[in-house]
Amino acid sequence: MKRCPECCRDYYDDSLLYCLDDGSALLEGPASADESPTAILSGPDSTKNEISGLTTGTGTLLSKSSRPKRYLLVSFLLLVAIGLGGFFAYRYFAPTKQIESIAVMPFVNESGNPDFEYLSDGITESLINSLSQIPGISVKARSSVFTYKGRTVSTQQVAQDLGVQAVLNGRILQRGDQVLMNVEMVDASTGNQIWGDQYTRQSADLLKLQSEIASDVSKKLKARLTGAESQKVARNYTENTEAYHLYLRGRYYWNRRTADDIKKSVDYFQQAIDKDPTYALAYAGLAEAYILMSSYGAASPKESFPKARVAASKAIEMDPSLAEAHNALASVLGSYDWKFAEAEAEWRNTLALNPNYASGRQWYAEHLLFMGRYSEGLEEMKRAQDVDPLSLIINGLVGVAYRMNGQNDQALEQLTKTLELDPNFSRTHLFLAETYQTMGQYEKAMDEFGRAFILEGVPAEKITPALAFVKERYRTEGPKGYSRAMAEIFEPDQGPNEPPKTVVASYWGAAGEFDKAFALLEKGFEEHDDDMLMIKDPRMGALKSDPRYKDLLRRMGLPE
Known part of the structure; x- marks a missing residue:
């Protein structure tokens, strides 16, 4: 049994550490050292006086000779009453465990206006980021919870999928200048409401409302926060409501992950x-947007990465505690500057600031894989998966990490599971193709490449003859014919959809055309192409015996 030293509430669950009413640390046994070991079983002093005194105006009702038996009877009844009261209090009012994991589900936009979708999505993401600041609480990442957007799913199903103890639901309605928000926290195992509240504020007070909700939720999670931690949870990064709305729009388009949408996010x-030149979080968002531009063909690395560096550095200068800004700077240092030790230090800083930052864990895991530290990269990617269990890209990259670590069977198993999450995610088919290729199952590889290209929007009339050409070369010339055909198909492609030079070089290398392979790699080195970091991928194996390969590693600053 435990007791709160402040309110004297008794608890019969030994797993509880803090009082569920006032947050005080619970004590074993009596509330103070002055009480006897049995004192915790007794009620308030007034109750003890009534039982032991039982007086009338003229004296006690009990004779001295009858008191011992009477005391025994009263004590027995008291123990029974306390036992029953404790049982019912435990059974119906006390949670079995303190909450250590939560999923903030996409807030529902009840305005009926799709133009306000950015607001409901943005509030959800802001709360996820705020609650991620609470030590010891696992908050599932945005990409996992947003797989449920627009779907009707039970709380218990969410708990099973994400492995959480609580779910936070919300509905938002905007009427003119007024914002109405209903928020509830639900026990994920039972579906019972733990807490709920309704908030009505003016649109101009939206910033304060988001902070107020984050603070209220942290209290209901019974988190023991220091003053500094409480400030981080309830923090507003700007006092300008218009700037906040523009930032939410930027994040809305950044998360859509197309070249055009990323350009829109940069603009917002x-x-x-x-609107607010001191808005550090907006600078961090701008840096992350510039980093994605080269990946999605919206700009070249030479155009986007220097701009990302400026924005990330500005954000850190204003607010060194922003994990997003350190993550962006780490990516610039690693992918563009090739300053790998400095990049790793920044990623470690990122994860120290926010261990629940799934993108930070993912990007750091990719860095470890690029360094040839395959087992470390695999473990870090799994940690990212723990934070964001339904992320398609992270689940796919776990499969890639298995392949790079020489565990092809596990890679196939993982990628098959990822297809079950969404069979139309093109990257999963691409990763499957690379795995089949590594295993020497070339025709299966070609089938998966074909599915990936169709999902990317490449016309079927272009894909079908290409697949037939490669399969025929494989059947007549074997693996070398397959690799040569792949290199011949990919090399002429230029522009936004140009394949990584390292990929094409790996095909030339497997075909025995080392000069063509190194000509491509030299071009990538001169352009400071971020895809050059894939040079340590095991599929480059045919080229690793050539002295030019080690020379490239040396010039890039990569370990052998």
């Missing part, structure tokens, strides 16, 4: 900065 982040 910049507008937010124009």
Whole structure:
């Protein structure tokens, strides 16, 4: 049994550490050292006086000779009453465990206006980021919870899928200048409401509302926060409501992950900065947007990465505690500057600031794989998966990490599971193709490449003859014919959809055409192409015996 030293509430669950009413640390046994070991079983002093005194105006009702038996009877009844009361209090009012994991589900936009979708999505993401600041609480990442957006799913199903103890639901309605928000926290195992509240504020007070909700939820999670931690949870990064709305729009388009949408996100982040030049979080968002531009063909690395560096550095200068800004700077240092030790230090800093930051864990895991530290990269990618269990890209990259670590069977198993999450995610088919290729199952590899290209929007009339050409070369010339055909198909492609030079070089290398392979790699080195970091991928194996390979590693600063 435990007791709160402040309110004297008794608890019969030994797993509880803090009082569920006032957050005080619970004591074993009596509330103070002055009480006897049995004192915790007794009620307030007034109750003890009534039982032991039982007086009338003229004297005690009990004779001295009858008191011992009477005391025994009263004590027995008291123990029974306390036992029953404790049982019912434990059974119906006390949670079995303190909450250590939560999923913030996508808030529902009840305005009926799709233009306000950015607001409901943005509030959800802001709460996820705020609650991630609470030590000891696992908060599932945005990409996992947003797989449920627009779907009707039970709380218990969410608990099973994400492995959480509680779910936070919300509905938002905007009427003119008024914002109405209903929020509830639900026990994921039973579906019972733990807490709920309704908030009505003016649109101009939206910033304060988000902070208020984050603070209320942290209290209901019974988190023991220091003053500094409480400030981080309830923090507003700007006092300018218009800048905040522009930032939310930027994040909305950044999460859509197309070249056009990323360009839009850059525009909105910049507008937010124009409204509030001290808005560090908007600078961090701008940096992350510039980093994605080269990956999605919206700009070249030479155009985007220097801009990302400026924005990330500005954000860190204003607020060194922003994990997003350190993550962006780490990516610039690693992918563009090739300053790998400095990049790793920044990623470690990122994860120290926010261990629940799934993108930070993912990008750091990719860095470890690029360094040839395959087992470390696999373990870090699994940690990212723990934070974001339904992320398609992270689940797919776990499969890639298995392949790079020489565990092809596990890679196939993982990628098959990822297809079950969404069979139309093109990257999963691409990763499967690479795995089949590594295993020497070339025709299966070609089938998966074909599915990936169709999902990417490549016309079927272009894909079908290409697949037939490669399969025929494989059947007549074997693996070398397959690799040569792949190199011949990919090499002429230029522009936004140009394949990584390292990939094409690996095909030339497998075909025995080392000069063509190193000509491509030299071009990538001169352009400081971020895809050059894939040079340590095991599929480059045919080229690793050539002295030019080690020379490239040396010039890039990569370990052998």
